[in-house]
Amino acid sequence: MTEPQAATLSLADLTALVTDILHRAGFAPNQAAALARTIAAGERDACKSHGIYRIEACLRTLKEGKVAADAVPTLTVDDSAIVRVDAMGGFANAAFEAGAPALAERARALGLAALVINDCNHISALWPEIETLTAEGLAAIAMCPSYATVAPTGGSQPLLGTNPFAFGWPRPGKHPYVFDFATSVAARGEIELHRRAGTPIPEGWAVDAQGHPTTDPEAALAGAMLPFGGHKGSAVSTMIELLAAAMIGDLTSPEALAFLDMKTTIAPRHGELILAFCPERFAAGRSGDPFARAETLLDAIAGQGARLPSGRRHAARETALKQGIRLTAAEMAQLDRLRRHGLDAVS
């Protein structure tokens, strides 16, 4: 047997390879393909934290019996502004794909609509979903809880999730304006990297188990992370728990952590809320094309040297779509190992 070598794959080939790995590990074709599209998009955009690195967590979640490998999402559409998809305990990816066309249709019909995803496991960034909607000419907001690792500002105990908040605005002929950020000041993985490196974390990232500020990564991991932006970020994170958990009848971050049996190396179960806005309906024929006026603003931001969010990711995508996606020998070996051993490859 030859050792895997570094390789350059097309997006289609990488998607097929990841689909194959997930399918062999036990995921039904619909679940495997939707997950693979998202994971390959992460690699395409050089967003390694949401690329093939996530495959192991998918397999671990299945091995722990915390996700349904063959879930068929069920779509409910009526004449309201709310489209619902029950993920039936599968990953959010297939559920989003099942609901996105109806969400776009409702947003165009009514001007504004929401997609509620219930009972899904979540492993992905929100920007792939946002960019599906901006590609339809819609503006979009997405949010979901996570599992409890963040103390509310002024508190000391993990209660909120890292609760991502994402937004997108379509830019005709250009990549969309997209942001997608955790409402914690840092990601848990960043603290873990400091722990492994033996370096202190910056002040303001976390508190220890007694609620005192700490720069010790061990103490931080045993304590709680902090929200970005002080009480304002804490408020946004709380809003996400209320709208994208309590309101939609799905798990809050403390409930999601309990569902995981506190095993935070697997994908949490919760819901998701996505809002889609039809700019033409909102502009309603008032003077000035909303897309052109948005360009004036965005050009003025970039014109003073401020970075637009997702710019690096979109630049990486341009390169990957021309030149392919480069994976190291170690990454190819890891994919090979996961493909051959499936659930036995993860603990």
Place this chain on the structure above:
Amino acid sequence: MTEPQAATLSLADLTALVTDILHRAGFAPNQAAALARTIAAGERDACKSHGIYRIEACLRTLKEGKVAADAVPTLTVDDSAIVRVDAMGGFANAAFEAGAPALAERARALGLAALVINDCNHISALWPEIETLTAEGLAAIAMCPSYATVAPTGGSQPLLGTNPFAFGWPRPGKHPYVFDFATSVAARGEIELHRRAGTPIPEGWAVDAQGHPTTDPEAALAGAMLPFGGHKGSAVSTMIELLAAAMIGDLTSPEALAFLDMKTTIAPRHGELILAFCPERFAAGRSGDPFARAETLLDAIAGQGARLPSGRRHAARETALKQGIRLTAAEMAQLDRLRRHGLDAVS
């Protein structure tokens, strides 16, 4: 003539007094009454920055010819999820009151609806509007641009407004969960207070006209304020420009500043976007009452000693509704002067 004395007024009496001042200064009854309700609510909640202090700005805006004193807001409702109110160049307060019942009706009918206010002048906090909707049992998000005083993170020039973002969740039998914050790290008025006191501003609040970080309030006022929470807050502020200005066909913060002829002591003209969510429709009969589940989360926040936003404001309201609203002799003298001299009292 006797000198005005300190006084304790009922909410109704203060509202009537402020209405009278605004009416005598030239505002039509509908504009005066709606403004007065909001201003009196600010005093009731000990939110002095949005109380009677704002009356002068209302009068200055009228004196400068930048607001229509007799505007009658026009409401447009159709079978979509978007309710529109054209403020006709008047203040937002009367426009919101004209649109709120239709917004609530649409949100209950469709699950989710939006109120777009166009061509309004804006002097108020967003929480009075949010609390009107939570009193209807709805969750709500409100946002609007302002006038360009904030540089995007990584930039150096004023471009974004202080762009407030507000949210509310109804708590049956209790005051709602409400936040309402500027997306700048500090309010412009706070920097002005440091300038008057001759004290430096904290690091991270502002940059000077060359884009360099400064703690000098004079340099900050000549430069630009910074968004809260670094690039994340900057992104939220940009989202507000896109959704609540470009998308709804109304002025962005740079355009609003131009409309003011750069006079930032008067109320800016722009639009506003308010989203209303019907929790029962979103919960759709899933297990667990959304309001009860929200209480579990909010109790867990307060239970670890973290402050819920608006708590101080709601406590002040309880006191004011029992004991009346206390105004100092200087405040009563100022109200008397404004009542007697109208537009001549302001420059």
